[in-house]
Amino acid sequence: MANNNTLEPGIDFEFTEEMNLLKKTVRQFAETEVKPFVMKYDEAQEFPTETVKKMGELGFLGAAIPTELGGAGLTAIESAIIMEEISRVDPSVALIIAGHSGLCLQHIAMFGNEDQKRRYVPDLATGAKIGSWCLTEPGAGSDASGMASTAVLDGDAYVLNGTKTFITNGTHASTYVVMAKTDLTKGNRGISALIVERDMKGVSVGKKENKMGMRASDTATMMFDGVQVPKTKLLGNEGEGYKQALGVLDSGRVGIAALCVGLAQGAFEAALKYSKERRAFGKFISEFQGIQFKLADMATDIEAARLLTYRAAVAKTKGENINLIASEAKLYASEIAQRVTTEAIQIHGGYGFIKDFPVEKFYRDVKILTIGEGTSEVQKMVIAKNLVRS
Numbered sequence: 468m469a470n471n472n473t474l475e476p477g478i479d480f481e482f483t484e485e486m487n488l489l490k491k492t493v494r495q496f497a498e499t500e501v502k503p504f505v506m507k508y509d510e511a512q513e514f515p516t517e518t519v520k521k522m523g524e525l526g527f528l529g530a531a532i533p534t535e536l537g538g539a540g541l542t543a544i545e546s547a548i549i550m551e552e553i554s555r556v557d558p559s560v561a562l563i564i565a566g567h568s569g570l571c572l573q574h575i576a577m578f579g580n581e582d583q584k585r586r587y588v589p590d591l592a593t594g595a596k597i598g599s600w601c602l603t604e605p606g607a608g609s610d611a612s613g614m615a616s617t618a619v620l621d622g623d624a625y626v627l628n629g630t631k632t633f634i635t636n637g638t639h640a641s642t643y644v645v646m647a648k649t650d651l652t653k654g655n656r657g658i659s660a661l662i663v664e665r666d667m668k669g670v671s672v673g674k675k676e677n678k679m680g681m682r683a684s685d686t687a688t689m690m691f692d693g694v695q696v697p698k699t700k701l702l703g704n705e706g707e708g709y710k711q712a713l714g715v716l717d718s719g720r721v722g723i724a725a726l727c728v729g730l731a732q733g734a735f736e737a738a739l740k741y742s743k744e745r746r747a748f749g750k751f752i753s754e755f756q757g758i759q760f761k762l763a764d765m766a767t768d769i770e771a772a773r774l775l776t777y778r779a780a781v782a783k784t785k786g787e788n789i790n791l792i793a794s795e796a797k798l799y800a801s802e803i804a805q806r807v808t809t810e811a812i813q814i815h816g817g818y819g820f821i822k823d824f825p826v827e828k829f830y831r832d833v834k835i836l837t838i839g840e841g842t843s844e845v846q847k848m849v850i851a852k853n854l855v856r857s
């Protein structure tokens with residue numbers, strides 16, 4: 468006969484009381500502090516400085532950072548809750564968190580030495596300073612190892628030269644983590660990561676991109692022209708930058724997956740509400756099976772993506788290798804978010820194409836999510852590599 472131990476499934480899908488409270492708190496913040504300004508920032512393509520400041524004060528920017536370094540000391544699961552709830556209202560504000568916390572801050576927290584952490588992490592965790600993460604170049608995106616940026620050691624400083632493109636928060640940041648080649652003969656193993664400050668001579672911001680979506684999130688070109696970066700700003704050892712970047716991306720992809728789930732949830736809720744208000748052929752359109760089946764598929768896709776995302780967040784919290792699960796979660800969540808937003812527009816009919824309805828913005832915002840932090844094709848390469856080598 469089975470005893471209690473064998474009956475114990477070992478999986479608990481329930482949020483703790485603290486997690487439920489956090490979800491409620493973030494949702495309230497998003498509804499009151501973010502929602503009223505969504506279209507204002509989108510149309511003006513303006514960085515929401517006040518909102519970001521408030522998120523810093525509430526601990527949303529340093530969620531997973533230990534309290535002794537100025538963070539909120541939360542788990543990856545709680546960080547995912549924050550991303551999901553902010554993105555449900557405005558994905559572009561969540562993208563600001565992804566670039567700042569998920570990439571720049573996380574890189575320094577994961578690979579910085581004690582001195583670097585003490586110097587940079589508290590200001591980033593509280594939002595006193597904004598961070599950017601600079602990997603992509605005009606000629607090297609998916610294949611980051613093809614980068615042309617160089618950092619040549621000269622005495623006590625690296626001389627950094629190069630151009631980074633599509634950098635989230637680029638214009639507003641004062642702390643940058645920049646990947647560059649310190650040894651041109653070693654391929655990936657010749658790439659190093661440096662902390663660069665905005666006021667170092669030779670750092671400048673280039674073109675601010677005019678984007679289809681995520682318009683409140685700033686995306687800019689960063690130029691580094693003979694920047695003298697003190698040797699003490701090297702993260703880890705020379706040649707470890709590429710490996711570090713892949714680790715940071717694994718971690719960041721859990722956040723992007725949560726962002727996708729929140730975005731899809733926002734679009735779904737708007738479509739469900741509209742279907743109960745819009746009448747056609749003498750009925751609410753929610754009474755038609757053709758619409759109900761769309762809603763059923765959307766809800767099922769979102770729940771599946773949410774479970775995969777939280778499974779990845781649990782693995783991250785436990786310190787497991789998340790290379791496979793993070794790519795699976797990011798791939799699946801971004802692809803379903805795209806499907807859900809398309810159907811949300813369809814349910815709205817012509818009104819879905821009009822900016823007065825929130826689904827129009829969700830539809831524009833979603834596209835970058837199958838591209839940024841690794842395209843869907845790159846995620847499949849990562850997933851397949853894990854499958855084939857096991």
Ligand SMILES: Cc1cc2nc3c(=O)[nH]c(=O)nc-3n(C[C@H](O)[C@H](O)[C@H](O)COP(=O)(O)OP(=O)(O)OC[C@H]3O[C@@H](n4cnc5c(N)ncnc54)[C@H](O)[C@@H]3O)c2cc1C
Pocket residue numbers: 566599600601602603607608609610632633634635636681686835838839840841842843844845
């Ligand atoms: C809004 C926005 C914000 C961003 N934020 C940042 C940031 O903060 N920091 C940063 O460093 N970068 C950032 N990026 C860059 C982003 O990560 C890259 O755009 C992305 O990695 C893809 O690189 P790419 O644009 O050069 O496309 P490419 O690498 O040129 O890819 C073009 C196409 O080829 C496909 N492809 C490439 N290689 C293969 C292959 N081996 N097999 C099959 N298909 C392949 C790709 O999947 C894609 O479909 C951002 C981009 C945008 C648009």
